[in-house]
Amino acid sequence: MLISFYKPGNSLVHRTPAGWKIVLLFVFCTALFLVQNWWFLGVAIALVLTSYLLAKLPLSLTWQAVRPALWVLVLIFLVQLWLNDWQFGLYVVLRFAIMIVAATLLTLTSKTSEMIEGIERSVGKLFGADIAEKVGLAFSLSLRFIPMVRETYQEVREAQKARGLGRNWRALITPTMIRTLKSADDIAQAIDARSAGAPLGEKAPRHD
Amino acid sequence: MTTRDIVLIALFAAIMAVLGVFPPITLPVIAVPITAQSLGVMLAGGVLGAKRGALSMILFLALVAVGLPLLSGGRGGVGVFFGASGGFLIGWIVAVFVVGLLVERFWDNLNYINAFIASVVGGIVLLYAIGIPWISVVAGISLGQAFTGSMGFIPGDLVKAVIAALVIVTVSKSYPIIKK
Numbered sequence: 001m002l003i004s005f006y007k008p009g010n011s012l013v014h015r016t017p018a019g020w021k022i023v024l025l026f027v028f029c030t031a032l033f034l035v036q037n038w039w040f041l042g043v044a045i046a047l048v049l050t051s052y053l054l055a056k057l058p059l060s061l062t063w064q065a066v067r068p069a070l071w072v073l074v075l076i077f078l079v080q081l082w083l084n085d086w087q088f089g090l091y092v093v094l095r096f097a098i099m100i101v102a103a104t105l106l107t108l109t110s111k112t113s114e115m116i117e118g119i120e121r122s123v124g125k126l127f128g129a130d131i132a133e134k135v136g137l138a139f140s141l142s143l144r145f146i147p148m149v150r151e152t153y154q155e156v157r158e159a160q161k162a163r164g165l166g167r168n169w170r171a172l173i174t175p176t177m178i179r180t181l182k183s184a185d186d187i188a189q190a191i192d193a194r195s196a197g198a199p200l201g202e203k204a205p206r207h208d
Numbered sequence: 209m210t211t212r213d214i215v216l217i218a219l220f221a222a223i224m225a226v227l228g229v230f231p232p233i234t235l236p237v238i239a240v241p242i243t244a245q246s247l248g249v250m251l252a253g254g255v256l257g258a259k260r261g262a263l264s265m266i267l268f269l270a271l272v273a274v275g276l277p278l279l280s281g282g283r284g285g286v287g288v289f290f291g292a293s294g295g296f297l298i299g300w301i302v303a304v305f306v307v308g309l310l311v312e313r314f315w316d317n318l319n320y321i322n323a324f325i326a327s328v329v330g331g332i333v334l335l336y337a338i339g340i341p342w343i344s345v346v347a348g349i350s351l352g353q354a355f356t357g358s359m360g361f362i363p364g365d366l367v368k369a370v371i372a373a374l375v376i377v378t379v380s381k382s383y384p385i386i387k388k
Binding site: 004096104185 | 255275285286290291349353379
């Protein structure tokens, strides 16, 4: 079902905690916008490519990261060519591309589960354990719901196809939504019946 | 925040993910293919209301950011937030909140017209007001040029607002969530 972009490894880049990588990425991108010169951009590109090598990732992955944004990059270059000159166009496009490549490195070297845990921990520090528990519940529920909604959607689509409405968005969305909203209510009641989320001490005794 | 709220927030994040695999439709006049995911932005506010809608969008974007390929076309990871459409992704949260706020305001006499207005104000006007300056900064072009470049998507977005209004009103009658 859900396959994340994570590429397993044991390098320094992989072992750096995801939270640190997010901070570094933020600093990196802010710096790129604040300092505008070719020399700085060159260092930034070298830094990111070295990190890919350090993570033992093939450099072809950088191309894969940029490819979805390619037409936008071409468009930006053409507009800059028309407005300014090709040097500035190239500068803007390269800066854009290297930010995407750097952000992709974070995704390639951090496990989805670790990043979700990291978010829960940060939320816990900022807003307390009570909220963190709710955030954790929301994350795990949504991951469980994706196949459920997809299944409901497939059933609805089969039915609507038979009526010739297989590409009618309204006919696909409304029944999918109402059916999944109903199951959501059942699930909420089931969770409450098991006293999840109740303050400690008020939890129902377990009979298992 | 009750358990039901959390379940609904999680459900809508999942619905957003499934809208990402909807068959895209192409309008006959303009060639821009339109995808169903930004329709989910209008629906999240219109069905769940402002607060739960916005939280479900934050949850969905968090799932994208941690590396799940949930955006239409199988895109995901932190990289997408640095792309040209990054402003629109962040703008989704505000857009959902405003659509929700308006639908809550109109709730007692909700009809196709005011549900459409809510979807247009939050899901188009406000969303572009956030997305266009972002494109202009990232691409190094003026606001006017970014605006002109984005106009091609407006007809598709209007179609989505019509569909959103139809779905929001139908759901409000058969399975109301905002006020029961």
